[in-house]
Amino acid sequence: MSDATPPQDPASAATDExxxxxATDAPDFDAMARxxxxxxxxxxxxxxxxxxxxxxxxxxxxxxEGDTHKDLDEARKLITALAGLVTAGATEIGSYHAxxxxxxxxxxxxxxxxxxxxxxxxxxxxxxKYTGPVIG
Numbered sequence: 626m627s628d629a630t631p632p633q634d635p636a637s638a639a640t641d642e643x644x645x646x647x648a649t650d651a652p653d654f655d656a657m658a659r660x661x662x663x664x665x666x667x668x669x670x671x672x673x674x675x676x677x678x679x680x681x682x683x684x685x686x687x688x689x690e691g692d693t694h695k696d697l698d699e700a701r702k703l704i705t706a707l708a709g710l711v712t713a714g715a716t717e718i719g720s721y722h723a724x725x726x727x728x729x730x731x732x733x734x735x736x737x738x739x740x741x742x743x744x745x746x747x748x749x750x751x752x753x754k755y756t757g758p759v760i761g
Contacts, residue, residue, distance in 0.1 A: 667718045670710065674726050677707040681733050685740055697740060701751040704733050708752025727756075734759040 661669075681703035682688060686695035711730050715723035730752065737751055738744050738759070745751075747758040 667722055670714045670718050671722055671726065674707060674710055674714075674729075677703050677710065678726075678729050678733060681707060682736075685733065685736050687736060695740070697737065700733075700737055700740075704730070704737060704751035705755075707733070708755040712755040730756065731759055735761050 681700050683694050684696045684700035684703060686692050688694060707730055711723065711726045715727070734750055734752060734756070738761075745753075747753075747760065750759060753759060
């Protein structure tokens with residue numbers, strides 16, 4: 626009786642190697658959950674706010690390529706979501722973090738008003754149901 630293993634089919638060996646590589650590349654969700662649990666809430670809230678601001682700015686045509694990505698309907702949605710987050714989160718994150726977010730939000734609201742062919746009535750612009758009317 627021989628202890629040698631039988632020769633393996635090359636195609637089967639490649640499949641086994643691919644499966645082993647996929648298993649090692651699989652995300653470790655337990656580690657990811659532990660990692661996100663270590664992130665302070667203020668950091669999560671401000672990071673989300675910055676992403677909303679960036680997306681809104683692009684949709685307002687304020688990015689490098691300008692009008693290529695301009696979509697005021699999308700910008701309105703993003704600004705409204707940002708206003709809700711900033712308004713609700715301000716008391717939780719403190720004025721030190723909330724003040725620059727409010728400034729950025731106001732700038733986006735004013736930019737939206739300028740970009741609109743037919744401006745909204747005061748108090749009816751994106752996010753103004755949360756922030757009140759925005760006047761330049």
